[in-house]
Amino acid sequence: MIEFKNVSKTFRGQQKNQHVRAVENVSFKVADGEIYGVMGYSGAGKSTLIRMINGLEKPTDGDVIVDGESVADLSKKELLQLRRKIGMIFQSYNLLVTATVAQNIILPLTLEGLDKTEAEQRAEKYLKIVDLWDKRDSYPAQLSGGQRQRVAVARALAHEPKILLSDEATSALDPETTESILSLLLKINQELGITIFLITHEMNVIQRVCDRVAVLDAGVIAEEGPVVDVFTQPKQGITRKFAGVSDTLGVPxxxxxxxxxxxxxxxxxxxxxxxxxxxxxxxxxxxxxxxxxxxxxxxxxxxxxxxxxxxxxxxxxxxxxxxxxxxxxxxxxxxxxxxx
Structure with a gap:
């Protein structure tokens, strides 16, 4: 479904002849229908990776393949079609504050050319999936943070994508609300079969929902593989730090x-x-x-x-x-x- 082949990304720095290597020689595959996580500290290159999946960033070297297509080789029209297969949820929700919950889902669909009746039906379907149909006439300001994130999830799902990208979607939420969102992602993955690619700095997110994980350190993959293998027997110091692994389990x-x-x-x-x-x-x-x-x-x-x-x-x-x-x-x- 998603494949990174020896991908590197270099940004031009603020000063002349200065270059910043955000990602270096990254390779991994995300299978159809799995939940794949990329974990790393701020500045590790996570956001650069996720933005290359939907073509918001292009690799300096290497290739990103999504659903059998090389993203960098797509025309503007083809890239637009690819992006319609990809939903995205963010830490900041990105909801229209002057629109109701239902309108936040219906308006983007009609702007894409979907019939209004069909857009309304999708809004109902996906608001019920996220358990917010009773809030359809409420405004974002009237909702809790977790409810707003659920609206954002429903909006992403309403486009009926093959892939759902999660950009630190739980990092602004309290632990109880985080758990509810993670349970929702598991439900979506299991019931709808959508491939989920998420980035996070939170170990509990990876443990709770992911099948496999890549640990990113300064743009380089330190470890990659099934979550159970990577975090029960970590080989690198950064992975041990994330996993909280110490031979004394924190006892002095x-x-x-x-x-x-x-x-x-x-x-x-x-x-x-x-x-x-x-x-x-x-x-x-x-x-x-x-x-x-x-x-x-x-x-x-x-x-x-x-x-x-x-x-x-x-x-x-x-x-x-x-x-x-x-x-x-x-x-x-x-x-x-x-x-x-």
Missing amino acids: RDILKPYAEKHRLISLQFVGQTANEPLLAQVQDKFDVTPDILAGSMGYMKREPYGRLLVYLKADQQDQFDGALEFIRSQDVHVEEVEI
């Missing part, structure tokens, strides 16, 4: 020192069904060791349960400890010994 090392002096500290990561199993109880029964959980967290990587634990394991004999670790690893749990 001076607090852990007394435990480490007496027994072994281990860090465990669970993904999928294993996260719901009473693994440590089994370890205690099988190997006569005493596990004590010092820190932990549970959540989801999209639909997969995911958990992390910091455990100190009291074992009288080395072979008990070794046997316990071997058993834990055999249960598809990632294990690391923690050095303090």
